[in-house]
Amino acid sequence: MSGEWLFNLYVFVLATFVGYQVISRVPALLHTPLMSGTNAISGISLVASLIAAGSHHRLSQLLGCVAVTCATINVVGGFLITDRMLRMFRRKPDPAVKGKLEGGKG
Protein backbone atom coordinates (compact mmCIF):
# COMPACT_ATOMS: atom_id res chain seq x y z
CA MET A 1 0.00 0.00 0.00
CA SER A 2 1.82 3.09 -1.20
CA GLY A 3 -0.41 5.67 0.48
CA GLU A 4 0.08 4.13 3.91
CA TRP A 5 3.05 6.26 4.90
CA LEU A 6 1.25 9.42 3.83
CA PHE A 7 -1.76 8.48 5.93
CA ASN A 8 0.53 7.80 8.91
CA LEU A 9 2.24 11.14 8.36
CA TYR A 10 -1.17 12.85 8.64
CA VAL A 11 -1.79 11.05 11.91
CA PHE A 12 1.66 12.06 13.20
CA VAL A 13 1.34 15.73 12.30
CA LEU A 14 -2.18 16.07 13.67
CA ALA A 15 -1.30 14.22 16.90
CA THR A 16 1.75 16.44 17.41
CA PHE A 17 -0.47 19.47 16.92
CA VAL A 18 -3.05 18.23 19.43
CA GLY A 19 -0.27 17.29 21.86
CA TYR A 20 1.26 20.74 21.64
CA GLN A 21 -2.10 22.43 22.23
CA VAL A 22 -3.05 20.24 25.18
CA ILE A 23 0.37 20.28 26.83
CA SER A 24 0.90 24.03 26.54
CA ARG A 25 -2.04 24.33 28.99
CA VAL A 26 -0.29 22.32 31.70
CA PRO A 27 0.93 24.72 34.43
CA ALA A 28 4.57 24.70 35.62
CA LEU A 29 3.24 23.36 38.92
CA LEU A 30 2.51 20.01 37.27
CA HIS A 31 5.52 19.69 34.96
CA THR A 32 7.03 16.75 36.84
CA PRO A 33 3.76 14.75 36.87
CA LEU A 34 3.39 15.68 33.17
CA MET A 35 6.78 14.20 32.37
CA SER A 36 6.16 11.09 34.38
CA GLY A 37 2.64 10.73 32.94
CA THR A 38 3.74 11.06 29.31
CA ASN A 39 6.45 8.59 30.18
CA ALA A 40 3.81 6.08 31.22
CA ILE A 41 1.82 6.77 28.05
CA SER A 42 4.89 6.31 25.86
CA GLY A 43 5.13 2.89 27.47
CA ILE A 44 2.59 2.14 24.72
CA SER A 45 5.67 0.81 22.90
CA LEU A 46 4.63 -2.19 24.99
CA VAL A 47 2.20 -2.89 22.14
CA ALA A 48 5.08 -3.33 19.71
CA SER A 49 7.12 -5.26 22.28
CA LEU A 50 4.22 -7.70 22.79
CA ILE A 51 4.14 -8.42 19.06
CA ALA A 52 7.91 -9.02 19.00
CA ALA A 53 7.80 -11.28 22.07
CA GLY A 54 4.81 -13.25 20.78
CA SER A 55 6.19 -13.98 17.30
CA HIS A 56 7.62 -17.23 15.86
CA HIS A 57 11.14 -15.89 15.55
CA ARG A 58 13.45 -17.05 18.35
CA LEU A 59 15.71 -13.98 18.64
CA SER A 60 12.70 -11.70 18.28
CA GLN A 61 11.04 -13.48 21.23
CA LEU A 62 14.09 -12.92 23.39
CA LEU A 63 14.57 -9.24 22.51
CA GLY A 64 10.81 -8.78 22.74
CA CYS A 65 10.75 -10.27 26.24
CA VAL A 66 13.36 -7.75 27.45
CA ALA A 67 11.42 -4.98 25.69
CA VAL A 68 8.14 -6.08 27.30
CA THR A 69 9.83 -5.99 30.70
CA CYS A 70 11.25 -2.48 30.16
CA ALA A 71 8.01 -1.08 28.75
CA THR A 72 5.95 -2.63 31.55
CA ILE A 73 8.22 -1.03 34.16
CA ASN A 74 7.42 2.32 32.56
CA VAL A 75 3.69 1.75 32.22
CA VAL A 76 3.07 0.31 35.69
CA GLY A 77 5.70 2.40 37.49
CA GLY A 78 4.85 5.55 35.54
CA PHE A 79 1.13 5.54 36.31
CA LEU A 80 1.63 4.58 39.97
CA ILE A 81 4.24 7.21 40.67
CA THR A 82 2.35 9.93 38.82
CA ASP A 83 -0.68 9.17 40.95
CA ARG A 84 1.49 9.22 44.08
CA MET A 85 2.70 12.69 43.11
CA LEU A 86 -0.70 14.06 42.16
CA ARG A 87 -2.18 12.93 45.47
CA MET A 88 0.25 15.32 47.21
CA PHE A 89 -0.91 18.47 45.42
CA ARG A 90 -3.46 20.19 47.67
CA ARG A 91 -4.87 23.66 47.91
CA LYS A 92 -5.33 23.39 51.70
CA PRO A 93 -2.86 21.72 54.01
CA ASP A 94 -3.79 18.11 54.68
CA PRO A 95 -5.86 18.14 57.90
CA ALA A 96 -4.34 14.81 59.00
CA VAL A 97 -0.80 16.15 58.81
CA LYS A 98 -1.78 19.51 60.28
CA GLY A 99 -3.55 17.83 63.18
CA LYS A 100 -0.46 15.79 63.89
CA LEU A 101 1.66 18.93 63.99
CA GLU A 102 -0.65 20.74 66.34
CA GLY A 103 -1.01 17.65 68.49
CA GLY A 104 2.76 17.53 68.78
CA LYS A 105 2.87 21.13 69.89
CA GLY A 106 0.20 20.75 72.58
Added chain:
Amino acid sequence: MTPTAVVLGLAYLVAAVLFILCLRGLSGPQTARRGLVLGEVGMLIAVVATLLHREIVTYEWIAVGLLVGSTIGIAISATIPMTKMPERIALSHSFGGLATGLVGVAEYMREGESLPMFKLAALGFETFLGLLTFTGSIMAFGKLQGFISGAPITWKGQNVANIGLFFASLAAIGIVVVHPEARVVFFLIAAVGLALGVTAVLPIGGADMPVVISLLNSYAGLAACATGFALSSQILIISGALDGSSGLLLSMLMSKAMNRSFANVLFGAFGTALEPGAAGAPQLAKAYNEATVEDAGAVLKASQSVIFVPGYGMAVSQAQHAVRDLATALERRGVDVKYAIHPVAGRMPGHMNVLLAEANVPYDKLFDLDDINDDFARTDAVVVVGANDVVNPAAKKDPASPIYGMPVFNVEQSRSVLVLKRSMNPGFSGVENELFFAPNTMMVLGDAKKTLLAMLGELKEGAH
Protein backbone atom coordinates in the same frame (compact mmCIF):
# COMPACT_ATOMS: atom_id res chain seq x y z
CA MET B 1 -10.19 -6.33 7.03
CA THR B 2 -10.89 -9.17 9.44
CA PRO B 3 -13.31 -8.58 12.33
CA THR B 4 -10.39 -8.89 14.78
CA ALA B 5 -8.48 -6.17 12.96
CA VAL B 6 -11.52 -3.90 13.17
CA VAL B 7 -11.90 -4.52 16.91
CA LEU B 8 -8.18 -3.89 17.37
CA GLY B 9 -8.31 -0.65 15.39
CA LEU B 10 -11.32 0.65 17.31
CA ALA B 11 -9.75 -0.28 20.65
CA TYR B 12 -6.63 1.68 19.74
CA LEU B 13 -8.75 4.66 18.72
CA VAL B 14 -10.48 4.65 22.11
CA ALA B 15 -7.08 4.36 23.82
CA ALA B 16 -5.69 7.32 21.85
CA VAL B 17 -8.65 9.51 22.83
CA LEU B 18 -8.26 8.50 26.48
CA PHE B 19 -4.56 9.40 26.37
CA ILE B 20 -5.36 12.88 25.08
CA LEU B 21 -8.01 13.34 27.79
CA CYS B 22 -5.46 12.16 30.36
CA LEU B 23 -3.05 14.92 29.35
CA ARG B 24 -5.88 17.44 29.25
CA GLY B 25 -6.63 16.59 32.87
CA LEU B 26 -3.14 17.75 33.77
CA SER B 27 -4.11 21.35 33.02
CA GLY B 28 -5.08 21.69 36.70
CA PRO B 29 -4.38 19.90 39.98
CA GLN B 30 -8.12 19.27 40.62
CA THR B 31 -8.68 17.34 37.39
CA ALA B 32 -5.26 15.67 37.12
CA ARG B 33 -5.95 12.47 39.05
CA ARG B 34 -9.22 11.81 37.26
CA GLY B 35 -7.39 12.33 33.97
CA LEU B 36 -4.72 9.87 34.96
CA VAL B 37 -7.33 7.16 35.53
CA LEU B 38 -8.51 7.69 31.92
CA GLY B 39 -4.92 7.18 30.76
CA GLU B 40 -4.67 3.96 32.75
CA VAL B 41 -7.92 2.66 31.25
CA GLY B 42 -6.65 3.57 27.77
CA MET B 43 -3.45 1.63 28.36
CA LEU B 44 -5.33 -1.40 29.63
CA ILE B 45 -7.60 -1.40 26.57
CA ALA B 46 -4.62 -1.08 24.22
CA VAL B 47 -2.67 -3.91 25.86
CA VAL B 48 -5.59 -6.34 26.11
CA ALA B 49 -6.57 -5.65 22.50
CA THR B 50 -3.00 -6.23 21.32
CA LEU B 51 -3.02 -9.74 22.78
CA LEU B 52 -5.61 -10.56 20.07
CA HIS B 53 -3.18 -9.54 17.33
CA ARG B 54 -2.83 -12.24 14.69
CA GLU B 55 0.98 -12.10 14.74
CA ILE B 56 1.06 -13.14 18.39
CA VAL B 57 1.34 -16.90 18.50
CA THR B 58 3.04 -17.60 21.82
CA TYR B 59 2.35 -16.05 25.22
CA GLU B 60 5.04 -17.42 27.52
CA TRP B 61 7.66 -14.71 26.87
CA ILE B 62 4.95 -12.07 27.13
CA ALA B 63 3.87 -13.41 30.51
CA VAL B 64 7.44 -13.40 31.81
CA GLY B 65 8.03 -9.82 30.66
CA LEU B 66 4.72 -8.52 32.04
CA LEU B 67 5.29 -10.18 35.39
CA VAL B 68 8.90 -9.10 35.87
CA GLY B 69 8.19 -5.58 34.56
CA SER B 70 5.16 -5.08 36.82
CA THR B 71 7.07 -6.27 39.87
CA ILE B 72 9.99 -3.92 39.22
CA GLY B 73 7.64 -1.06 38.31
CA ILE B 74 5.61 -1.42 41.50
CA ALA B 75 8.72 -1.79 43.65
CA ILE B 76 10.37 1.34 42.22
CA SER B 77 7.28 3.52 42.42
CA ALA B 78 6.45 2.48 45.98
CA THR B 79 9.91 3.03 47.43
CA ILE B 80 11.52 5.93 45.58
CA PRO B 81 11.75 9.21 47.55
CA MET B 82 10.40 12.34 45.85
CA THR B 83 13.87 13.94 45.95
CA LYS B 84 15.03 11.19 43.57
CA MET B 85 12.36 11.95 40.96
CA PRO B 86 14.81 13.29 38.33
CA GLU B 87 16.83 10.08 38.61
CA ARG B 88 13.64 7.99 38.29
CA ILE B 89 12.57 9.88 35.18
CA ALA B 90 16.03 9.54 33.59
CA LEU B 91 16.01 5.82 34.31
CA SER B 92 12.54 5.33 32.85
CA HIS B 93 13.55 7.19 29.68
CA SER B 94 16.39 4.70 29.38
CA PHE B 95 14.00 1.75 29.79
CA GLY B 96 11.69 3.26 27.17
CA GLY B 97 14.61 3.84 24.80
CA LEU B 98 15.91 0.31 25.26
CA ALA B 99 12.47 -1.19 24.64
CA THR B 100 12.01 0.69 21.34
CA GLY B 101 15.60 0.00 20.27
CA LEU B 102 15.24 -3.73 20.88
CA VAL B 103 11.87 -3.86 19.13
CA GLY B 104 13.56 -2.20 16.14
CA VAL B 105 16.31 -4.84 16.04
CA ALA B 106 13.79 -7.66 16.53
CA GLU B 107 11.57 -6.36 13.74
CA TYR B 108 14.54 -6.07 11.37
CA MET B 109 15.73 -9.60 12.16
CA ARG B 110 12.22 -10.96 11.68
CA GLU B 111 11.24 -9.42 8.37
CA GLY B 112 13.68 -6.63 7.61
CA GLU B 113 14.59 -7.87 4.17
CA SER B 114 11.03 -7.95 2.91
CA LEU B 115 9.99 -4.51 4.15
CA PRO B 116 9.33 -1.55 1.83
CA MET B 117 11.84 1.30 1.85
CA PHE B 118 9.82 3.70 3.95
CA LYS B 119 9.38 1.16 6.73
CA LEU B 120 13.07 0.30 6.65
CA ALA B 121 13.95 3.96 7.13
CA ALA B 122 11.50 4.17 10.04
CA LEU B 123 13.04 1.04 11.53
CA GLY B 124 16.51 2.57 11.25
CA PHE B 125 15.40 5.77 13.00
CA GLU B 126 13.58 3.77 15.65
CA THR B 127 16.68 1.73 16.49
CA PHE B 128 19.00 4.73 16.36
CA LEU B 129 16.81 7.06 18.47
CA GLY B 130 15.80 4.33 20.90
CA LEU B 131 19.34 3.26 21.68
CA LEU B 132 20.57 6.87 21.78
CA THR B 133 17.88 7.63 24.35
CA PHE B 134 18.90 4.50 26.26
CA THR B 135 22.59 5.36 26.75
CA GLY B 136 21.97 9.12 26.92
CA SER B 137 19.50 8.64 29.77
CA ILE B 138 21.89 6.30 31.59
CA MET B 139 24.51 9.08 31.39
CA ALA B 140 21.99 11.64 32.68
CA PHE B 141 21.05 9.22 35.47
CA GLY B 142 24.75 8.79 36.33
CA LYS B 143 25.26 12.53 36.51
CA LEU B 144 22.23 13.01 38.73
CA GLN B 145 23.11 10.09 40.96
CA GLY B 146 26.72 11.27 41.14
CA PHE B 147 28.60 8.25 39.85
CA ILE B 148 29.54 10.31 36.79
CA SER B 149 30.89 13.80 37.47
CA GLY B 150 28.13 16.40 37.23
CA ALA B 151 30.67 18.77 35.72
CA PRO B 152 30.79 18.89 31.92
CA ILE B 153 33.23 16.25 30.63
CA THR B 154 34.77 17.63 27.47
CA TRP B 155 37.41 16.61 25.00
CA LYS B 156 38.94 18.07 21.90
CA GLY B 157 36.80 18.01 18.79
CA GLN B 158 33.79 16.53 20.59
CA ASN B 159 31.20 18.59 18.73
CA VAL B 160 32.69 17.73 15.36
CA ALA B 161 32.83 14.05 16.35
CA ASN B 162 29.22 14.03 17.58
CA ILE B 163 27.93 15.72 14.44
CA GLY B 164 30.02 13.25 12.42
CA LEU B 165 28.42 10.32 14.25
CA PHE B 166 24.97 11.74 13.58
CA PHE B 167 25.58 11.99 9.84
CA ALA B 168 27.21 8.55 9.81
CA SER B 169 23.99 7.11 11.21
CA LEU B 170 21.92 8.94 8.58
CA ALA B 171 24.18 7.50 5.88
CA ALA B 172 23.89 4.00 7.37
CA ILE B 173 20.09 4.29 7.41
CA GLY B 174 20.28 5.32 3.75
CA ILE B 175 22.36 2.25 2.89
CA VAL B 176 19.98 -0.13 4.72
CA VAL B 177 17.02 1.35 2.84
CA VAL B 178 18.68 0.50 -0.47
CA HIS B 179 20.31 -2.75 0.68
CA PRO B 180 18.03 -4.27 3.35
CA GLU B 181 20.17 -7.41 3.46
CA ALA B 182 23.22 -5.50 4.76
CA ARG B 183 22.91 -6.64 8.36
CA VAL B 184 26.31 -5.28 9.36
CA VAL B 185 25.22 -1.79 8.39
CA PHE B 186 22.02 -2.14 10.40
CA PHE B 187 23.99 -3.13 13.47
CA LEU B 188 26.25 -0.16 12.79
CA ILE B 189 23.19 2.09 13.16
CA ALA B 190 22.54 0.50 16.55
CA ALA B 191 26.17 0.92 17.62
CA VAL B 192 26.30 4.58 16.56
CA GLY B 193 23.08 5.25 18.48
CA LEU B 194 24.54 3.71 21.63
CA ALA B 195 27.80 5.65 21.23
CA LEU B 196 26.20 9.00 20.46
CA GLY B 197 24.00 8.78 23.56
CA VAL B 198 27.16 8.63 25.68
CA THR B 199 29.22 11.25 23.89
CA ALA B 200 26.37 13.74 23.50
CA VAL B 201 25.33 13.83 27.18
CA LEU B 202 28.74 13.61 28.92
CA PRO B 203 29.72 17.20 27.97
CA ILE B 204 26.51 18.67 29.45
CA GLY B 205 26.69 19.98 33.02
CA GLY B 206 24.46 18.89 35.90
CA ALA B 207 22.67 22.24 36.12
CA ASP B 208 21.50 21.81 32.50
CA MET B 209 19.80 18.51 33.30
CA PRO B 210 16.25 19.99 33.11
CA VAL B 211 16.81 20.65 29.39
CA VAL B 212 18.56 17.33 28.78
CA ILE B 213 15.88 15.27 30.52
CA SER B 214 13.16 17.08 28.56
CA LEU B 215 15.01 16.52 25.29
CA LEU B 216 15.54 12.83 26.03
CA ASN B 217 11.82 12.69 26.76
CA SER B 218 11.09 14.01 23.30
CA TYR B 219 13.60 11.59 21.68
CA ALA B 220 11.87 8.69 23.43
CA GLY B 221 8.60 9.96 21.95
CA LEU B 222 10.07 10.27 18.46
CA ALA B 223 11.47 6.75 18.72
CA ALA B 224 7.98 5.48 19.58
CA CYS B 225 6.64 7.39 16.54
CA ALA B 226 9.24 5.76 14.31
CA THR B 227 8.10 2.37 15.65
CA GLY B 228 4.57 3.36 14.71
CA PHE B 229 5.65 4.19 11.14
CA ALA B 230 7.60 0.93 10.87
CA LEU B 231 4.67 -1.19 12.06
CA SER B 232 2.02 1.13 10.60
CA SER B 233 0.49 1.37 14.07
CA GLN B 234 -1.45 4.60 14.58
CA ILE B 235 -1.69 4.23 18.37
CA LEU B 236 2.12 4.21 18.57
CA ILE B 237 2.35 7.25 16.30
CA ILE B 238 -0.20 9.19 18.34
CA SER B 239 1.24 8.31 21.75
CA GLY B 240 4.78 8.93 20.54
CA ALA B 241 3.73 12.30 19.13
CA LEU B 242 2.11 13.27 22.45
CA ASP B 243 5.25 12.28 24.35
CA GLY B 244 7.52 13.94 21.79
CA SER B 245 5.64 17.24 21.75
CA SER B 246 5.53 17.29 25.55
CA GLY B 247 9.31 16.81 25.76
CA LEU B 248 9.92 19.40 23.08
CA LEU B 249 7.66 21.97 24.73
CA LEU B 250 9.29 21.43 28.12
CA SER B 251 12.80 21.72 26.73
CA MET B 252 11.81 24.95 24.98
CA LEU B 253 10.40 26.34 28.24
CA MET B 254 13.53 25.30 30.14
CA SER B 255 15.89 26.82 27.57
CA LYS B 256 13.89 30.02 27.64
CA ALA B 257 14.09 30.11 31.43
CA MET B 258 17.87 30.00 31.12
CA ASN B 259 17.92 32.41 28.19
CA ARG B 260 19.89 29.93 26.13
CA SER B 261 19.35 28.26 22.80
CA PHE B 262 19.14 24.50 22.32
CA ALA B 263 22.42 24.64 20.43
CA ASN B 264 24.07 26.37 23.36
CA VAL B 265 22.86 23.75 25.84
CA LEU B 266 23.79 20.82 23.61
CA PHE B 267 27.13 22.06 22.36
CA GLY B 268 28.08 24.81 24.78
CA ALA B 269 29.49 22.64 27.63
CA PHE B 270 28.42 25.31 30.10
CA GLY B 271 30.75 25.84 33.03
CA THR B 272 34.05 25.06 31.39
CA ALA B 273 34.74 28.67 30.50
CA LEU B 274 36.12 29.38 33.96
CA GLU B 275 39.15 27.33 34.92
CA PRO B 276 39.66 27.31 38.70
CA GLY B 277 42.11 30.03 39.58
CA ALA B 278 41.95 31.62 36.13
CA ALA B 279 41.17 35.29 35.66
CA GLY B 280 37.53 35.96 36.40
CA ALA B 281 37.20 32.90 38.62
CA PRO B 282 35.49 33.54 41.94
CA GLN B 283 37.59 35.36 44.47
CA LEU B 284 36.68 34.10 47.88
CA ALA B 285 38.68 36.78 49.64
CA LYS B 286 35.77 39.21 49.23
CA ALA B 287 33.95 40.16 52.40
CA TYR B 288 30.55 38.70 53.16
CA ASN B 289 28.29 38.69 56.23
CA GLU B 290 28.33 35.32 57.85
CA ALA B 291 25.37 34.93 60.18
CA THR B 292 24.61 32.46 62.93
CA VAL B 293 21.21 30.80 63.18
CA GLU B 294 20.50 33.16 66.12
CA ASP B 295 21.03 36.17 63.81
CA ALA B 296 18.88 34.54 61.14
CA GLY B 297 16.16 33.79 63.69
CA ALA B 298 16.23 37.41 64.86
CA VAL B 299 15.73 38.63 61.27
CA LEU B 300 12.72 36.33 60.83
CA LYS B 301 11.22 37.44 64.14
CA ALA B 302 11.35 41.04 62.95
CA SER B 303 9.72 40.23 59.58
CA GLN B 304 6.09 40.59 58.51
CA SER B 305 6.55 38.99 55.10
CA VAL B 306 8.88 36.17 54.05
CA ILE B 307 9.50 34.55 50.66
CA PHE B 308 11.28 31.19 50.40
CA VAL B 309 13.35 30.57 47.24
CA PRO B 310 14.19 26.84 47.01
CA GLY B 311 16.83 25.39 44.70
CA TYR B 312 18.58 22.11 44.06
CA GLY B 313 20.27 22.37 47.48
CA MET B 314 16.87 21.86 49.10
CA ALA B 315 16.52 18.53 47.29
CA VAL B 316 20.08 17.48 48.15
CA SER B 317 19.62 18.06 51.86
CA GLN B 318 15.97 16.81 51.76
CA ALA B 319 15.01 20.05 53.48
CA GLN B 320 11.47 20.46 52.10
CA HIS B 321 9.80 19.33 55.34
CA ALA B 322 12.02 21.64 57.41
CA VAL B 323 11.11 24.52 55.07
CA ARG B 324 7.41 23.80 55.60
CA ASP B 325 7.83 23.55 59.40
CA LEU B 326 9.58 26.91 59.51
CA ALA B 327 6.96 28.43 57.21
CA THR B 328 4.13 27.10 59.41
CA ALA B 329 5.76 28.57 62.53
CA LEU B 330 6.07 31.93 60.76
CA GLU B 331 2.44 31.82 59.66
CA ARG B 332 1.38 31.19 63.25
CA ARG B 333 3.10 34.45 64.13
CA GLY B 334 0.97 36.15 61.48
CA VAL B 335 3.73 36.42 58.90
CA ASP B 336 2.78 36.37 55.20
CA VAL B 337 4.71 33.44 53.65
CA LYS B 338 5.14 32.68 49.93
CA TYR B 339 7.37 30.47 47.83
CA ALA B 340 9.11 31.60 44.63
CA ILE B 341 9.66 28.74 42.17
CA HIS B 342 11.99 29.26 39.20
CA PRO B 343 11.27 27.06 36.14
CA VAL B 344 14.81 25.63 36.17
CA ALA B 345 15.25 25.31 39.94
CA GLY B 346 16.30 21.74 40.66
CA ARG B 347 17.18 19.09 38.13
CA MET B 348 13.95 18.62 36.19
CA PRO B 349 10.88 20.66 35.24
CA GLY B 350 8.61 21.09 38.25
CA HIS B 351 11.08 19.47 40.69
CA MET B 352 10.57 22.04 43.49
CA ASN B 353 6.78 21.97 43.17
CA VAL B 354 6.67 18.22 43.76
CA LEU B 355 8.99 18.41 46.78
CA LEU B 356 6.98 21.19 48.42
CA ALA B 357 3.73 19.38 47.65
CA GLU B 358 5.21 16.33 49.35
CA ALA B 359 5.91 18.50 52.40
CA ASN B 360 2.22 19.45 52.40
CA VAL B 361 2.68 23.04 51.22
CA PRO B 362 -0.61 24.18 49.60
CA TYR B 363 0.00 24.86 45.91
CA ASP B 364 -1.60 28.30 45.91
CA LYS B 365 1.39 29.54 47.93
CA LEU B 366 3.80 28.57 45.14
CA PHE B 367 4.45 31.39 42.68
CA ASP B 368 6.07 31.49 39.25
CA LEU B 369 8.78 33.94 38.32
CA ASP B 370 6.47 36.48 36.66
CA ASP B 371 3.87 36.37 39.40
CA ILE B 372 6.18 37.09 42.31
CA ASN B 373 9.10 39.11 41.01
CA ASP B 374 7.54 42.48 41.87
CA ASP B 375 6.83 41.35 45.44
CA PHE B 376 10.46 41.10 46.55
CA ALA B 377 10.81 44.88 46.88
CA ARG B 378 7.92 44.84 49.39
CA THR B 379 9.22 41.84 51.35
CA ASP B 380 11.01 41.91 54.70
CA ALA B 381 13.04 38.74 54.38
CA VAL B 382 13.90 36.24 51.65
CA VAL B 383 15.19 32.80 52.59
CA VAL B 384 17.23 31.27 49.75
CA VAL B 385 17.42 27.51 50.34
CA GLY B 386 20.18 26.03 48.20
CA ALA B 387 19.46 28.12 45.09
CA ASN B 388 22.24 29.94 43.28
CA ASP B 389 22.00 30.93 39.61
CA VAL B 390 18.28 31.76 39.83
CA VAL B 391 19.02 34.53 42.38
CA ASN B 392 22.21 35.85 40.76
CA PRO B 393 21.89 39.59 39.95
CA ALA B 394 24.71 39.23 37.39
CA ALA B 395 22.12 37.76 35.04
CA LYS B 396 20.56 41.23 34.91
CA LYS B 397 23.63 43.45 35.13
CA ASP B 398 26.78 41.80 33.87
CA PRO B 399 26.91 41.15 30.10
CA ALA B 400 30.16 39.22 30.62
CA SER B 401 28.50 36.66 32.89
CA PRO B 402 27.75 33.26 31.33
CA ILE B 403 24.21 33.49 32.70
CA TYR B 404 23.57 37.06 31.48
CA GLY B 405 20.00 37.45 30.21
CA MET B 406 18.57 34.57 32.22
CA PRO B 407 15.39 35.72 34.00
CA VAL B 408 16.12 35.68 37.76
CA PHE B 409 14.37 36.59 41.01
CA ASN B 410 14.86 40.16 42.29
CA VAL B 411 15.70 38.88 45.77
CA GLU B 412 18.31 41.59 46.36
CA GLN B 413 15.47 44.17 46.45
CA SER B 414 14.03 42.81 49.67
CA ARG B 415 15.05 44.26 53.04
CA SER B 416 17.18 41.31 54.08
CA VAL B 417 18.25 38.13 52.33
CA LEU B 418 19.17 34.96 54.21
CA VAL B 419 21.16 32.58 52.01
CA LEU B 420 21.32 28.98 53.24
CA LYS B 421 24.28 27.35 51.56
CA ARG B 422 26.63 24.52 52.40
CA SER B 423 29.83 26.57 51.93
CA MET B 424 31.11 29.62 50.06
CA ASN B 425 32.35 27.25 47.37
CA PRO B 426 30.83 28.46 44.06
CA GLY B 427 30.03 24.92 42.84
CA PHE B 428 30.86 23.55 39.40
CA SER B 429 29.05 26.20 37.40
CA GLY B 430 31.81 28.46 38.72
CA VAL B 431 29.72 31.60 38.30
CA GLU B 432 30.33 34.16 41.01
CA ASN B 433 27.21 35.40 42.75
CA GLU B 434 27.49 38.94 44.05
CA LEU B 435 24.27 38.50 45.99
CA PHE B 436 26.32 36.59 48.57
CA PHE B 437 28.50 39.68 49.14
CA ALA B 438 25.70 42.26 49.22
CA PRO B 439 25.33 44.35 52.41
CA ASN B 440 21.75 43.18 53.03
CA THR B 441 22.64 39.48 52.57
CA MET B 442 23.43 37.17 55.48
CA MET B 443 25.13 33.89 54.67
CA VAL B 444 24.04 31.05 56.93
CA LEU B 445 26.49 28.27 56.07
CA GLY B 446 25.85 24.60 56.75
CA ASP B 447 23.43 21.84 55.84
CA ALA B 448 20.14 23.49 54.85
CA LYS B 449 17.92 21.11 56.80
CA LYS B 450 19.86 21.49 60.05
CA THR B 451 20.02 25.26 59.62
CA LEU B 452 16.28 25.51 59.02
CA LEU B 453 15.45 23.40 62.06
CA ALA B 454 17.82 25.47 64.20
CA MET B 455 16.13 28.67 62.93
CA LEU B 456 12.79 27.12 63.80
CA GLY B 457 14.10 26.52 67.34
CA GLU B 458 15.13 30.18 67.58
CA LEU B 459 11.70 31.29 66.45
CA LYS B 460 9.93 29.13 69.01
CA GLU B 461 12.17 30.37 71.83
CA GLY B 462 11.12 33.92 71.08
CA ALA B 463 7.45 32.99 71.33
CA HIS B 464 7.60 32.61 75.11
